[in-house]
Amino acid sequence: xxxxxxxxxxxxxxxxxxxxxxxxxxxxxxxxxxxxxxxxxxxxxxxxxxxxxxxxxxxxxxxxxxxxxxxxxxxxxxxxxxxxxxxxxxxxxxxxxxxxxxxxxxxxxxxxxxxxxxxxxxxxxxxxxxxxxxxxxxxxxxxxxxxxxxxxxxxxxxxxxxxxxxxxxxxxxxxxxxxxxxxxxxxxxxxxxxxxxxxxxxxxxxxxxxxxxxxxxxxxxxxxxxxxxxxxxxxxxxxxxxxxxxxxxxxxxxxxxxxxxxxxxxxxxxxxxxxxxxxxxxxxxxxxxxxxxxxxxxxxxxxxxxxxxxxxxxxxxxxxxxxxxxxxxxxxxxxxxxxxxxxxxxxxxxxxxxxxxxxxxxxxxxxxxxxxxxxxxxxxxxxxxx
Amino acid sequence: xxxxxxxxxxxxxxxxxxxxxxxxxxxxxxxxxxxxxxxxxxxxxxxxxxxxxxxxxxxxxxxxxxxxxxxxxxxxxxxxxxxxxxxxxxxxxxxxxxxxxxxxxxxxxxxxxxxxxxxxxxxxxxxxxxxxxxxxxxxxxxxxxxxxxxxxxxxxxxxxxxxxxxxxxxxxxxxxxxxxxxxxxxxxxxxxxxxxxxxxxxxxxxxxxxxxxxxxxxxxxxxxxxxxxxxxxxxxxxxxxxxxxxxxxxxxxxxxxxxxxxxxxxxxxxxxxxxxxxxxxxxxxxxxxxxxxxxxxxxxxxxxxxxxxxxxxxxxxxxxxxxxxxxxxxxxxxxxxxxxxxxxxxxxxxxxxxxxxxxxxxxxxxxxxxxxxxxxxxxxxxxxxx
Numbered sequence: 001x002x003x004x005x006x007x008x009x010x011x012x013x014x015x016x017x018x019x020x021x022x023x024x025x026x027x028x029x030x031x032x033x034x035x036x037x038x039x040x041x042x043x044x045x046x047x048x049x050x051x052x053x054x055x056x057x058x059x060x061x062x063x064x065x066x067x068x069x070x071x072x073x074x075x076x077x078x079x080x081x082x083x084x085x086x087x088x089x090x091x092x093x094x095x096x097x098x099x100x101x102x103x104x105x106x107x108x109x110x111x112x113x114x115x116x117x118x119x120x121x122x123x124x125x126x127x128x129x130x131x132x133x134x135x136x137x138x139x140x141x142x143x144x145x146x147x148x149x150x151x152x153x154x155x156x157x158x159x160x161x162x163x164x165x166x167x168x169x170x171x172x173x174x175x176x177x178x179x180x181x182x183x184x185x186x187x188x189x190x191x192x193x194x195x196x197x198x199x200x201x202x203x204x205x206x207x208x209x210x211x212x213x214x215x216x217x218x219x220x221x222x223x224x225x226x227x228x229x230x231x232x233x234x235x236x237x238x239x240x241x242x243x244x245x246x247x248x249x250x251x252x253x254x255x256x257x258x259x260x261x262x263x264x265x266x267x268x269x270x271x272x273x274x275x276x277x278x279x280x281x282x283x284x285x286x287x288x289x290x291x292x293x294x295x296x297x298x299x300x301x302x303x304x305x306x307x308x309x310x311x312x313x314x315x316x317x318x319x320x321x322x323x324x325x326x327x328x329x330x331x332x333x334x335x336x337x338x339x340x341x342x343x344x345x346x347x348x349x350x351x352x353x354x355x356x357x358x359x360x361x362x363x364x365x366x367x368x369x370x371x372x373x374x375x376x377x378x379x380x381x382x383x384x385x386x
Numbered sequence: 387x388x389x390x391x392x393x394x395x396x397x398x399x400x401x402x403x404x405x406x407x408x409x410x411x412x413x414x415x416x417x418x419x420x421x422x423x424x425x426x427x428x429x430x431x432x433x434x435x436x437x438x439x440x441x442x443x444x445x446x447x448x449x450x451x452x453x454x455x456x457x458x459x460x461x462x463x464x465x466x467x468x469x470x471x472x473x474x475x476x477x478x479x480x481x482x483x484x485x486x487x488x489x490x491x492x493x494x495x496x497x498x499x500x501x502x503x504x505x506x507x508x509x510x511x512x513x514x515x516x517x518x519x520x521x522x523x524x525x526x527x528x529x530x531x532x533x534x535x536x537x538x539x540x541x542x543x544x545x546x547x548x549x550x551x552x553x554x555x556x557x558x559x560x561x562x563x564x565x566x567x568x569x570x571x572x573x574x575x576x577x578x579x580x581x582x583x584x585x586x587x588x589x590x591x592x593x594x595x596x597x598x599x600x601x602x603x604x605x606x607x608x609x610x611x612x613x614x615x616x617x618x619x620x621x622x623x624x625x626x627x628x629x630x631x632x633x634x635x636x637x638x639x640x641x642x643x644x645x646x647x648x649x650x651x652x653x654x655x656x657x658x659x660x661x662x663x664x665x666x667x668x669x670x671x672x673x674x675x676x677x678x679x680x681x682x683x684x685x686x687x688x689x690x691x692x693x694x695x696x697x698x699x700x701x702x703x704x705x706x707x708x709x710x711x712x713x714x715x716x717x718x719x720x721x722x723x724x725x726x727x728x729x730x731x732x733x734x735x736x737x738x739x740x741x742x743x744x745x746x747x748x749x750x751x752x753x754x755x756x757x758x759x760x761x762x763x764x765x766x767x768x769x770x771x772x
Binding site: 018022110112116117130133134137138140141143204209216223224228232235239244250251253259264266282285287288291295298309316319321322323326327329335337348352378382 | 400404408411412415491492495496498499502503504505506508513514515516519520522523524525526527528529534590594595596597598601602603609610611613614617618620621623625628630632634636637638639640641643644645646647648650651652653654655656667668669670671672673674675676677678681683684686687688690691694695698701702703704705706707708709710711712713714715716721723734736738741743745764766767768769771772
């Protein structure tokens with residue numbers, strides 16, 4: 001597999017880095033050489049030995065040995081030229097370009113079909129969360145009814161900050177901007193267009209339709225007030241920017257709207273820059289995919305899986321090694337309850353009904369048990385803080 | 387694609403039903419005929435026209451036209467004979483048999499490799515939740531560090547019932563048994579062996595190892611008391627049966643243990659018979675898969691996706707239809723706030739700081755806006771109750 005990467009910014013460089021570091025393992029997994037032949041960008045970020053640096057994407061497209069073109073420059077103009085050019089040359093394409101696919105998906109996929117090549121785009125929705133491929137392949141039995149999700153990490157970060165730090169929208173936005181969490185064109189995040197691009201892509205695949213992106217009704221979070229957050233909370237809700245797409249009687253309903261989500265609901269517990277996608281369908285009912293929606297290696301992980309997917313691997317390898325070294329996981333925090341006070345390292349404790357209850361620090365189970373010898377106690381594991 | 391289904395119980399019949407109802411759509415999706423030729427079981431559940439009923443699995447194995455054998459009888463004896471026989475005959479295998487793969491995975495996968503066939507088993511873990519395939523393919527870039535999950539719906543249902551209905555273990559178990567939620571061999575669920583089978587399969591793939599299933603340290607939920615649940619809750623935790631596997635310094639740590647999980651954590655909010663799997667790795671950090679872990683069509687959905695996966699499809703189809711009918715989703719519950727009391731249909735309401743706050747019943751946005759004409763208000767969507 002010969003790869004050309006066009007765009008060596010955050011995600012492009014992350015992709016190159018993973019392909020370099022994991023080369024041997026990936027080759028073993030797919031049973032084929034994995035070679036990055038070109039890195040194409042306006043500036044050379046320092047390429048590994050053997051990777052040809054070029055500023056001209058035609059070098060990549062014109063090289064007949066290149067099997068896959070990875071487009072990671074973004075935007076609607078050059079990116080489209082590169083993708084259409086790669087398809088024209090019979091090369092597979094991997095892209096994270098949600099705006100382009102939301103706007104020009106029909107043209108791109110139609111061209112790809114004519115040329116018999118694949119365009120893969122797992123990284124365009126939900127960063128590294130597997131959702132595009134699982135929705136298209138793992139849920140193939142199902143007629144999808146509805147997709148809902150928190151698809152923009154920046155706005156979810158701002159909404160979380162408003163809640164946890166008791167800030168109004170402008171104060172939280174300023175912090176998010178200081179942290180570099182907001183795109184150069186802030187409107188993409190704040191007015192819901194980024195989320196709209198992503199729900200457009202998910203809706204396209206789920207409902208097997210093409211449509212004009214501009215038909216999606218999009219409302220962002222600028223008008224969400226701290227006051228409404230507080231009022232909603234009293235009723236058991238959090239405000240989240242929800243993108244949804246649903247099969248209606250005479251149309252496909254799609255919109256992006258700030259929405260009250262019950263706190264008892266998994267989606268209501270998605271905080272910070274995390275993303276979530278919930279898919280409701282006839283056979284599998286509702287399944288939900290959750291993870292970080294952005295980040296160099298997070299998104300590059302999805303790009304790399306798409307690159308590997310262009311290699312038409314016939315068989316799953318199970319070339320695993322037998323091992324005897326299977327043990328319980330003995331380092332953990334523990335819940336310990338006893339009818340006597342205990343001399344152990346703990347994070348939290350209280351006593352009630354003549355019982356002493358402890359959440360210990362992270363420690364070794366066997367060492368802890370030694371400290372408890374002679375004592376009657378109940379002990380359970382405590383999951384690591386996330 | 388010619389399919390033989392062996393085992394026509396809950397999941398087997400569900401699989402046959404989906405393959406029958408969705409035949410045309412699936413054929414379009416993979417570009418090949420999808421034919422169920424045999425249904426093999428001790429009793430005939432009533433097969434669709436054209437499907438040959440047999441009680442003898444040799445009929446399926448000996449028919450050279452059969453490409454895929456779907457093993458859904460469960461257990462360690464006949465199921466293994468059928469799977470090994472199918473592999474020997476050069477047929478792909480799809481199975482939901484977690485116990486068999488946990489015990490004899492090495493033998494089965496080694497035989498499959500020799501014969502150049504695939505054994506797929508998405509349905510063996512987490513029912514219909516896509517997790518086996520995404521972990522193996524979508525996360526291919528990553529070195530997986532840790533897997534944690536709620537992998538047994540029955541015990542999670544019992545633990546949820548203990549909490550919500552203030553019951554002790556035996557009372558909740560009796561209800562779960564009345565509802566048919568507990569396996570004939572209750573120990574599989576209650577003592578954690580079912581969860582152990584599933585974490586064994588996930589660990590095998592994540593860490594590329596084979597090992598003896600009996601080395602997994604497994605503790606069930608029999609000793610979980612209502613009292614400890616209440617004490618844990620005061621500290622912000624719920625008790626869940628957690629299966630985990632982790633790369634340790636000198637071993638692979640695997641165990642199944644009742645564990646306190648923070649209520650602020652997504653995993654701590656997985657209730658009823660839902661399952662969840664969280665995978666932590668180097669590039670994509672943590673991703674989480676959630677859904678129903680059991681049920682006829684839920685599990686059959688995963689079986690069908692595996693069957694389709696045995697067809698080595700080269701290209702993704704995007705044979706989608708252009709549509710103009712894209713609308714906002716206007717039927718919803720709404721949050722409405724106003725400085726005057728409103729005459730609208732609502733589920734909940736309260737007033738505070740001279741503001742009147744309503745969660746409306748599900749209704750049409752435009753109809754609601756008509757009722758609010760002349761009133762100054764703030765309006766947001768409210769997500770459907772799950």
